[in-house]
Amino acid sequence: MTPWERRLHALLKEAPPSHQGEPPDHGARASFDVGEVDRTQVITDIQSMEQIVAEELSPWRFMTQILGTLAGIAIAPAVIGT
Numbered sequence: 016m017t018p019w020e021r022r023l024h025a026l027l028k029e030a031p032p033s034h035q036g037e038p039p040d041h042g043a044r045a046s047f048d049v050g051e052v053d054r055t056q057v058i059t060d061i062q063s064m065e066q067i068v069a070e071e072l073s074p075w076r077f078m079t080q081i082l083g084t085l086a087g088i089a090i091a092p093a094v095i096g097t
Contacts, residue, residue: 026064 027045042061049056 025045042058045061046058049058
């Protein structure tokens with residue numbers, strides 16, 4: 016990241032879902048709110064918390080699956096008795 020590139024991460028709390036079936040457009044609302052403060056700022060890469068957590072945990076989940084598979088292969092001879 017270059018010195019003139021500064022990133023700001025924001026976490027927005029979502030209102031309870033409405034019963035009208037339309038998902039709220041949080042990206043448009045966040046862009047509007049930030050635009051009121053500073054029109055030169057650009058909002059990109061809007062993700063839900065579920066998406067962020069899934070991205071962060073996916074390498075750990077993969078390594079856990081590999082370790083479990085190797086443990087199963089290692090214990091198989093002990094169960095068979097060889």
